[in-house]
Amino acid sequence: MKKTEKQMTLSSKVYETVKEKIISGEIAQGSKITEDSLSKEFGISRGPLREALRHLESDRLVNRIPHAGIRVVTLTKDLMKDVYVMREALEGMSARLAAENMTAKQVGELFSLLDAHEEEIHKKRGKLYFQNEGDLDFHYKIAEASNNNWLRDLLSGELYQLLRVSRHHTCQIPNRPHKALAEHRNIAMAIESRDPELAELLMRRHISGAWKQVEQVVLKLKY
Structure with a gap:
């Protein structure tokens, strides 16, 4: 299904905001990121939110860990x-x-x-x-x-x-x-x-x- 312009805009907003917070350290390395918390923070549905998280994952800024959810990359x-x-x-x-x-x-x-x-x-x-x-x-x-x-x-x-x-x-x-x-x-x-x-x-x-x-x-x- 083709994404609507609104979905892409919402997804991009979440992606850019969370990305810069990770890079600046405002969101600490190793922190757990939940869809519930982001959904409440940005007031958006799961669709565009999951798209933003996939983008962050492709940038290697977050990792999906089995039984542990999504966590910010830790620079060991x-x-x-x-x-x-x-x-x-x-x-x-x-x-x-x-x-x-x-x-x-x-x-x-x-x-x-x-x-x-x-x-x-x-x-x-x-x-x-x-x-x-x-x-x-x-x-x-x-x-x-x-x-x-x-x-x-x-x-x-x-x-x-x-x-x-x-x-x-x-x-x-x-x-x-x-x-x-x-x-x-x-x-x-x-x-x-x-x-x-x-x-x-x-x-x-x-x-x-x-x-x-x-x-x-x-x-x-x-x-």
Whole structure:
């Protein structure tokens, strides 16, 4: 049966709201999510609600556990390590391909985006560097510019929201915002210089450095 426009709108609203709460940590990792509670919170029927939950599940933000219901993903040390190993490999290649394929206009937009990010960091007094979704995300723009459908599907699609959750850990680590921005600028300059090897190397170092810092945060968590 074809979904009505109203159902799709309600489903999208629940999906977007719950997604951002999970990514920001407002809904804690491992928390149980029930259809009853969400139905009451949003005042919607089970149909669009279940569609939203399926979308969250496909984003790997929630898991259906037998006899335990639906729970928010828990970023254990092992899971996060796997995510960062994946990020280093995929985003390194993404940066390499972006250096080969990005147009001059796209490169200019990349630097403009980083200028906007610098202003936001300044407004947050250097305490936060959390990028909004899609075209406002440095890593997303590079993945899109790679012109490789597999990389785009993984980095901008299937793994994207889970990557955003993992990145949320690093964006609040003291001194990380300014350091991350500087590393982003160096990657952008390598892309502008059409130096694929350097772009990949700098991106890999950027991701690896982020993991070394976030690992210390995860070690303090008891999952």
